[in-house]
Amino acid sequence: MKRALVFCLLHGPLLRAGAPATAPPDARQTVAASVIRIEKPAGKLAATGVIVTPDGYFLTKASEVPKLAGSSFFLPDGKPARVREVRRDSRTDVLLLQCSGVNGLAAVKWSESKSLAPGQWLLAPRQGGREDARLGVMSARRREIKGGSAAIGIRMADQDSPEGVRIIGVAEDSPAAAAGLKENDRLISIAGEAVKKYTVAHELISSREPGDEIEIEYKRGGKLTKCSVRLASRNRVLSNWTGEDYANGGISIRTDNFPEIIQHDIPLGPADMGGPVFNLLGQAVALNIARVDRVTTFALPMEVFWPGVQQWIEDDRHPPKAVVK
Amino acid sequence: MSGTRRPSLTVSVCVAVLAAAWVTVAGRASALESSKETIGELLKIQAQVQSRLDLVSRAVVAVESDDGAASGVIVSPDGLVMTAAHVTTNPGRKILLHLADGTKTGCKSLGLDKSTDAAMMRIDGDRKDWPYVPLCRDLRMAKPGTWCFALGHPGGYDAKRGPVLRVGRVLKQMANGLQTDCVLMGGDSGGPLFNLDGEVIGIHSQIWEERDQNVHVSVAPFLRAWDTLKQSHVVRVWNTGVGGWLGVMTRISSAAELEIAEVAKDSPAAKAGLQSGDVIVTLDGERMLDQPQFSSAINSRAAGQRISLRLRGKSGPRVVEVSLGTKPVED
Numbered sequence: 001m002k003r004a005l006v007f008c009l010l011h012g013p014l015l016r017a018g019a020p021a022t023a024p025p026d027a028r029q030t031v032a033a034s035v036i037r038i039e040k041p042a043g044k045l046a047a048t049g050v051i052v053t054p055d056g057y058f059l060t061k062a063s064e065v066p067k068l069a070g071s072s073f074f075l076p077d078g079k080p081a082r083v084r085e086v087r088r089d090s091r092t093d094v095l096l097l098q099c100s101g102v103n104g105l106a107a108v109k110w111s112e113s114k115s116l117a118p119g120q121w122l123l124a125p126r127q128g129g130r131e132d133a134r135l136g137v138m139s140a141r142r143r144e145i146k147g148g149s150a151a152i153g154i155r156m157a158d159q160d161s162p163e164g165v166r167i168i169g170v171a172e173d174s175p176a177a178a179a180g181l182k183e184n185d186r187l188i189s190i191a192g193e194a195v196k197k198y199t200v201a202h203e204l205i206s207s208r209e210p211g212d213e214i215e216i217e218y219k220r221g222g223k224l225t226k227c228s229v230r231l232a233s234r235n236r237v238l239s240n241w242t243g244e245d246y247a248n249g250g251i252s253i254r255t256d257n258f259p260e261i262i263q264h265d266i267p268l269g270p271a272d273m274g275g276p277v278f279n280l281l282g283q284a285v286a287l288n289i290a291r292v293d294r295v296t297t298f299a300l301p302m303e304v305f306w307p308g309v310q311q312w313i314e315d316d317r318h319p320p321k322a323v324v325k
Numbered sequence: 326m327s328g329t330r331r332p333s334l335t336v337s338v339c340v341a342v343l344a345a346a347w348v349t350v351a352g353r354a355s356a357l358e359s360s361k362e363t364i365g366e367l368l369k370i371q372a373q374v375q376s377r378l379d380l381v382s383r384a385v386v387a388v389e390s391d392d393g394a395a396s397g398v399i400v401s402p403d404g405l406v407m408t409a410a411h412v413t414t415n416p417g418r419k420i421l422l423h424l425a426d427g428t429k430t431g432c433k434s435l436g437l438d439k440s441t442d443a444a445m446m447r448i449d450g451d452r453k454d455w456p457y458v459p460l461c462r463d464l465r466m467a468k469p470g471t472w473c474f475a476l477g478h479p480g481g482y483d484a485k486r487g488p489v490l491r492v493g494r495v496l497k498q499m500a501n502g503l504q505t506d507c508v509l510m511g512g513d514s515g516g517p518l519f520n521l522d523g524e525v526i527g528i529h530s531q532i533w534e535e536r537d538q539n540v541h542v543s544v545a546p547f548l549r550a551w552d553t554l555k556q557s558h559v560v561r562v563w564n565t566g567v568g569g570w571l572g573v574m575t576r577i578s579s580a581a582e583l584e585i586a587e588v589a590k591d592s593p594a595a596k597a598g599l600q601s602g603d604v605i606v607t608l609d610g611e612r613m614l615d616q617p618q619f620s621s622a623i624n625s626r627a628a629g630q631r632i633s634l635r636l637r638g639k640s641g642p643r644v645v646e647v648s649l650g651t652k653p654v655e656d
């Protein structure tokens with residue numbers, strides 16, 4: 001997609017990216033000190049984590065880290081960490097993990113976010129703390145983001161067929177395209193269920209959460225093949241149908257269905273999600289949860305997840321003991 | 326989708342030529358960014374933005390037309406709206422506006438200047454108390470490094486979200502435009518760029534791929550052709566070097582004086598009350614002797630420039646001030 005110049009008139013689908021503003025020098029260390037780098041096998045940044053206790057509990061964006069196998073985790077000093085999953089919450093898309101055998105980490109200090117108003121400066125780590133922290137402002141009203149459903153980015157022929165439902169279109173940069181699905185492939189089963197009706201196929205996909213992985217069996221030229229597809233938010237897939245998602249690093253898999261968000265214009269990428277958002281005093285006020293488009297990032301206000309997370313940590317530290325009579 | 330591929334040849338070429346320069350600007354901007362502002366300075370900027378935000382947001386509109394979603398800003402209590410030419414595309418089009426307070430209103434596109442992407446609209450009806458914002462008339466104020474903020478409706482109108490704020494800086498000042506790092510996207514077109522005093526300094530126009538490549542029409546082409554735009558003319562001649570337009574035909578009278586033969590309807594001359602039979606004595610103090618001298622004096626001045634004419638009419642001598650316009654061209 002090398003179509004550089006674009007008028008900013010909206011014609012359905014969107015474009016995307018943010019400003020090159022970096023943080024004032026005194027705030028930079030605070031911002032990077034509590035950040036965990038989460039890498040994919042090839043060393044590419046997958047997501048960012050924020051340390052919430054000195055003994056290694058940290059949070060990230062659940063749908064960007066579907067499973068721990070294959071991911072590598074790095075502490076702020078660059079050392080690799082061994083990590084276990086504590087709790088995954090689909091309501092907020094927050095994942096609680098713990099690095100084992102560590103202590104004395106710099107946990108963020110949370111501060112209330114209710115008093116924030118549009119125009120308030122905010123800071124966030126970029127590239128897992130390897131680049132300077134970035135600066136932006138709270139850019140719109142605090143609000144709920146209603147959920148659309150999940151999608152993988154295919155169009156299906158609206159004919160039921162005993163040979164499986166035929167795919168008639170695959171969106172560019174969609175989960176379906178990433179998994180290798182192509183036009184004219186026939187869907188045989190989704191998550192283990194046979195699909196001879198396109199309505200069933202639609203239901204099997206849209207009833208799940210963005211970020212979930214499903215197994216799809218399909219036939220191409222008579223040959224049966226399997227692939228694994230990670231569902232994305234329907235809104236995200238729709239905005240990509242015409243290939244408007246160019247440059248600027250793309251957007252998050254899940255961009256909707258959040259109880260409450262703070263919108264900001266800090267220039268970040270999808271792999272910066274899961275990291276903390278700070279005020280100018282270096283207090284953490286929110287958790288970056290979705291890169292939505294060129295101008296929009298959503299962050300969960302700390303009030304939405306922190307009381308619950310504290311309880312999860314408490315429960316994890318003191319699991320209920322078996323009662324012996 | 327046609328609109329995003331619509332860039333006129335003129336604009337595409339202009340931007341392509343500038344691209345190399347932009348890369349340098351971007352590099353310099355980042356270096357500048359990382360060191361300068363202290364927390365105290367940032368807090369001062371935040372206070373300024375927040376003190377203006379509520380008031381100016383009321384004048385920001387979401388634009389809905391057959392072509393898609395865009396933005397605009399009300400700049401007079403009787404409902405003149407500034408937007409981008411690629412939003413309205415033609416005078417006389419019916420357009421729907423959403424105000425930040427939820428008000429919905431019809432609106433009609435007026436004149437536009439396709440070479441600079443400046444355009445004007447007027448809200449339907451007789452209301453004289455629309456929320457509006459002032460324009461910054463001192464173009465020199467928008468120097469590179471100046472803090473500014475953008476508002477608009479990226480992605481289209483969203484009542485729960487409202488207009489979206491972006492704070493950034495002017496990176497480059499061009500003849501008819503400004504480049505900033507206030508990040509724009511589809512739907513922002515036509516929305517306002519403000520200085521920290523809450524005055525409009527630009528209208529969102531184009532983006533390039535990088536995040537700091539956001540281009541706004543400056544207020545210059547608006548101020549230059551204000552009346553022309555208000556009169557629903559399509560401005561096209563400015564960039565061709567034709568210059569200002571008064572709207573009179575002259576002749577040499579029997580007394581060998583330069584005399585007005587005819588005044589074009591709705592022209593700057595007609596509005597200033599020039600009449601056929603008036604003798605033109607001086608223009609900005611310079612004595613006018615013949616037609617070539619007079620037309621070259623008009624053409625060498627820019628549209629928007631005010632001139633002073635000393636005239637002698639039936640009721641005696643008088644001095645008239647006229648703002649030159651741009652000659653309307655049939656679209």
